[in-house]
Amino acid sequence: LDNYSDRLLRCFSAVFPHLPKEKIPEASSDTVTALDSVMMVTLVAVIEEEFGLTFEFEDIDHLSSYSSILRVLEGRGTAQSLRD
Amino acid sequence: MKLIQALETVNRQWDADAPGRHFFLACSFTPLHLLTFLRAYLRLRFPSARTEVNTGLYGDLPGNLVRLEEMEPGAAAVVVEWSDLDPRLGMRQLGGWGLAAISDAVATVNANLQRLEREIRRVAESRDLALSVPTLPLPPCFLGPGWIESTEEADLRSSVASFARRLIEIPRVRVLNQQRLQQLSPAGERYDPRSDLQNGFPYQQSHADVLASLLAALMVETPLCKGIITDLDDTLWRGILGELGPQGVTWDMAEHAQIHGVYQQFLDAMAERGALIGVASKNDAGLVEDALNRPDLHIRRERLFPVEAGWGRKSESVSRILHTWNVGADAVIFVDDNPAEVAEVEFRHPQIKGRHFRGEDPQAVLALLSELRDCFGKRVVTAEDGIRSASLRSNQALQERASDTGSWEAFLQQMDARIQISFQDGPSDTRAFELINKTNQFNLNGRRFTPGEWQARLAGNNAVLATVSYHDKFGPLGKIAVLLGAADPARAVVRIETWVMSCRAFSRRIEYQCLRQLFERFQAKEIVLDFMPTPRNAPARDFIAKFGEPCAEFRITREQFERNCPPLYHSCQEVAAIG
Numbered sequence: 001l002d003n004y005s006d007r008l009l010r011c012f013s014a015v016f017p018h019l020p021k022e023k024i025p026e027a028s029s030d031t032v033t034a035l036d037s038v039m040m041v042t043l044v045a046v047i048e049e050e051f052g053l054t055f056e057f058e059d060i061d062h063l064s065s066y067s068s069i070l071r072v073l074e075g076r077g078t079a080q081s082l083r084d
Numbered sequence: 085m086k087l088i089q090a091l092e093t094v095n096r097q098w099d100a101d102a103p104g105r106h107f108f109l110a111c112s113f114t115p116l117h118l119l120t121f122l123r124a125y126l127r128l129r130f131p132s133a134r135t136e137v138n139t140g141l142y143g144d145l146p147g148n149l150v151r152l153e154e155m156e157p158g159a160a161a162v163v164v165e166w167s168d169l170d171p172r173l174g175m176r177q178l179g180g181w182g183l184a185a186i187s188d189a190v191a192t193v194n195a196n197l198q199r200l201e202r203e204i205r206r207v208a209e210s211r212d213l214a215l216s217v218p219t220l221p222l223p224p225c226f227l228g229p230g231w232i233e234s235t236e237e238a239d240l241r242s243s244v245a246s247f248a249r250r251l252i253e254i255p256r257v258r259v260l261n262q263q264r265l266q267q268l269s270p271a272g273e274r275y276d277p278r279s280d281l282q283n284g285f286p287y288q289q290s291h292a293d294v295l296a297s298l299l300a301a302l303m304v305e306t307p308l309c310k311g312i313i314t315d316l317d318d319t320l321w322r323g324i325l326g327e328l329g330p331q332g333v334t335w336d337m338a339e340h341a342q343i344h345g346v347y348q349q350f351l352d353a354m355a356e357r358g359a360l361i362g363v364a365s366k367n368d369a370g371l372v373e374d375a376l377n378r379p380d381l382h383i384r385r386e387r388l389f390p391v392e393a394g395w396g397r398k399s400e401s402v403s404r405i406l407h408t409w410n411v412g413a414d415a416v417i418f419v420d421d422n423p424a425e426v427a428e429v430e431f432r433h434p435q436i437k438g439r440h441f442r443g444e445d446p447q448a449v450l451a452l453l454s455e456l457r458d459c460f461g462k463r464v465v466t467a468e469d470g471i472r473s474a475s476l477r478s479n480q481a482l483q484e485r486a487s488d489t490g491s492w493e494a495f496l497q498q499m500d501a502r503i504q505i506s507f508q509d510g511p512s513d514t515r516a517f518e519l520i521n522k523t524n525q526f527n528l529n530g531r532r533f534t535p536g537e538w539q540a541r542l543a544g545n546n547a548v549l550a551t552v553s554y555h556d557k558f559g560p561l562g563k564i565a566v567l568l569g570a571a572d573p574a575r576a577v578v579r580i581e582t583w584v585m586s587c588r589a590f591s592r593r594i595e596y597q598c599l600r601q602l603f604e605r606f607q608a609k610e611i612v613l614d615f616m617p618t619p620r621n622a623p624a625r626d627f628i629a630k631f632g633e634p635c636a637e638f639r640i641t642r643e644q645f646e647r648n649c650p651p652l653y654h655s656c657q658e659v660a661a662i663g
Contacts, residue, residue, distance in 0.1 A: 014091035038116070041283050045117060046088050049289065057282065 004073050011046045012066060015039060028065030035064075047073075085293050087117055090124035098134045105133040106158035107303060112145040112168045114284040121296030122161065129304045142284065149203040152211075157536050159212040159303040162204065163295070165286065166218045166240075169193040169200075173223060173240075175280060181225035190239050197247045208256040211536045214302035215251060216260040216295060217244050220275045220286060256535060258302040258463075260295075269294040304534070307522055309437075309459040310411045311360035312351065313402055315420035316367060316393075319441045320348060320383075321375070325367050330374035335382070343446045348382035350453050355387035358469025359460045360409050360476070362390055364401035364418070364429075369393040389477050398425045399432030406433075409476060410587035412524060412620065417459060419452070466515040468562035475588050478558035482591075493651070501556040501592060501654040505601050506662045507548065516551050516566045523584035526595065526623045529616035531582055541581075546570045548578065548606075552598055553662045554589055554654075563662055564589040565598055569614075576609040578602050583613070583624070595627050596649050601656060603642050611645075613638040 005025075012024045016034055019027060029035045035043075044063065048054055051073060055063065063069050085093075109115055109122055119139060126135045138155050140148025145168045152160050167174025170189040172181065179185060204213060226234040251257045269291045280286040287295065317324050322341035323333040335345035355361045361383070365372055372393040376385050390408050392401035398420070406413060414435035420426050426438035439455070442448040462469070482499075521532050533541065542549060552565035569580040580602075585595060602611055615628055615638045628634040630648050 011088060014088045014095065017091075017095035038114075041116065041285075042087075042091075042120070045289065046091065049087050 004077060005070060007050055008047070008066065008070055008073065011043065011050055015043045015046055025066055028067075030065075051076075085121065085124060085297070087120065087289055087293075090117075090120045090293070093124040093127050094120060096127070099132060102132055102134045104156075105130050105135045106156035107135065107137045108152040108155050108158065108160035109137055109139045109163070110145060110148040110152055110160055111139075111163040111165075112143050112148070113165065113280075113286055114142055115139045116283060116285040116292075117289055118163070118285075118287060118292045118296055121293050122299060125297050125300035126304065129300060129306070146199060146203055149200075149207050153207060157211060157540060159214065159534060159536065160207070161214045161216070161299040161303055163216045163299070164200065164218060165220050166193075166222060167286075169196045169218070172225075174286075175223065175277060176284065181223070183227065186225055186227075186236050190236050190243075193240055194243050197243055201247060201250065204251060204257065205254060208254050210539075211256065212303065212534065213257045214260065214299050215248070215257055216265075216299065217248050217262075219265060219269075219291070219295065221271060260298055260302060265294065265298060268298070305521075307415075308462060309359070309417055310415040310522070311362060311405075311409055311417075312354065312456065312460075313362045313364050313405055313416060313418045314351065315398075315422070315425065315441070316363060316365040316372065316375070318421040318443055319419060320344065320351075320363075322443060325365075325371050325375055330371055330378065333375060336380075341443075343443055343449050345382050347441070347449060347453070350456070352383035352387060354456065354460055355383070356469070357460070357462050357465050358472055360411070360472065361388055362405040362409070363388050363392060364398050364405060364420075365391075365393045366395055366398070367393045386474070386477075397428060397432075399429045402429050402433055402436065410525070410590070417456065462518075464514045464518075466518070466563075468515055468564075471560055471562055472588070474559060475561045479588055482556075482558050496593070496651075497653050499556045499558075499592075499653065501554065503594065503597055503601075503654045503656045504553045504555075504659050504662055505598075505656065506551050506659050507605065508660050513549075513551060515563045516549070519563070519566050519586065520568070520582055520584050523586060524618070524620040525587050526583075526585040526590070526627070527618065527621045528580065528583040528624055529614055530618035530621060533582075541568065544570065546572065548602075550598070550602065551662055552585075552594065552601075554592065554594055556592075561586070561588055565594060567598060567602070571606050571608075573606070576607060577612060578606050578608045578610075579612040579614065581614045587623075590623065592654075593650060593652055594654070597652050597654050597656065599640070599645055600649065600652065601658075603645065605658070609642055611640050613640070 009021065009024055012019065012027060013021065016032060019032060027035070044055055044060060047069065053076060059072065063072065107126055109119055119137060123135065123137050126137065140151045145164065149162065167176065170192040171177040172179040172185055172189045204215065207213060222237055222240065224230060226237050228234050248259045252259050274288055274291040275286060276288045314320055321333040321335045321344050322339065325333055334341040335348060336342060351361050372391060376388060376391065390405055392404055394401065402418060406416065412435065413433040417437045417439055418426065418429045419439045419441050421441045421443060423440050426440055429436060430438040439452055441452065517533070517535065517538050541547065548569050548571050550567040551563055553563045554561040565585040567580055568582040569578060571578050599611060602608060613628060615634055615636060617625055617634070625634045628638055631640050631644055632638070
């Protein structure tokens, strides 16, 4: 699952280039002022492309921080592994 | 390019002293990923510049055209979609899809196209515009099944095509080629209804990527290649000349060799538009000459120059051709059916682009021709394009005769050299603009201009633009030198910011005559040259070195000039405009 966090770190770095790498795991809409709706759309698009998945409308409301996104990705990855 | 790569490209650090390049994206949807991709592609075109792309307001394309005029000068992309022309042709507004509404939408689209055309014409007076007309599919609101073209759909497409056709005529507007877009981004894979409804951004990422790359290419013209060096056997024609003889090689349908005829026809057209076409072939020179003189060849014999036929290495032939053309390897493409020959030439000339001609695969040849068109495709053909090959030929004759006479001085004296100089050619002089942006060797500082920068510079106070043409008994060279600067009559100083001269004009002392004409025309006591060394401008540096150690702000007084100027034998005439 480390691979998920590395890839997600790269996504966050690309969308928020001024956010120091060590701060990314703590990033959320409360701590990152730049994480507005437009940046959220960009972040979601980058993550969807990077991980080859599509978030539902209702999922996106819960993707408000690095940790919540990582949980969703790991959950989807686990579900996919079980299906495989 | 993936979105994450585009973001990482945009995020790369600039040098602290990087010059700024300003652009504008005018559309009415949320620009989102189109903006990111456009920023990335522009960044790739100007890796050392601080590229900035501004945008306007959501839902207001005409207003954004007004807003862009208030921005820094720079090229702009204007992206129009059906919903900008009538919101009923999109999905974000529910204005009805009844028959009356659709009929009314056609009328609205026509009215909005007229309005948009007026705005675009006005904005294009002061800056370069890249225009993309609707790329997304029309909604499923028309009468009849989708495989039958309805009257309204045909009318809408016809209106947009006419709109684009009219705007193509405007020099500073470049319209995106729909065929190229269709090749790279199939129509059925462009629209993203989910993103459109959720975010107001209507494109699939792949479509945004392709559209941005093409818009960037429209906004910033890349330097064109100058020459193609082609092989003969199984390339310009099918068959081995040494085995089949001049009458045995083929390029027609009957011999299943038509694709070689297509290649000949293509090269002939490129030569007409100013590309240099040379030949490098491992063959007997006499046989080659006989074959090239066949009347059914689809490229005129005189358009192939020089022809290097012999048994040495291809890379050596290429070296001689580059020397004759006096162009850098990076401006040349080498085409050969033998991958080993391509590799050998690329090894010896790493900057040359080698291309494999695969005559057995017409699809591959077509792709090659398409690539060559992109590398050489000029929008405007000038008089100089038609005489380029002939003047190189006469240049070679000049060098040969000069070595025969023994005295270069005596030779120059009897050349009957005539120079015309104009100080009145203006922004519409496409040849001057082209020469500045493609000349590397005799180039004062390597500075390039966008069309907008060029026009702004010419409009500056006391701007001086001198264009120079040359003719001697060996034939015309056409317009071969351009000087741009500013005159300060009070101090009797002329400052030259840009000075280029075609490599075809070397060895004739035209550069000395240019300075003499400036001294005389402006009664100048001093000329200041804004010199800067580049990896390629040794000829300009060597010329300046005749007067002193080359440096920035290099100053030449009239006395200094006359002391170091060799005898000049040109007859000079100032004209209003060089024809």
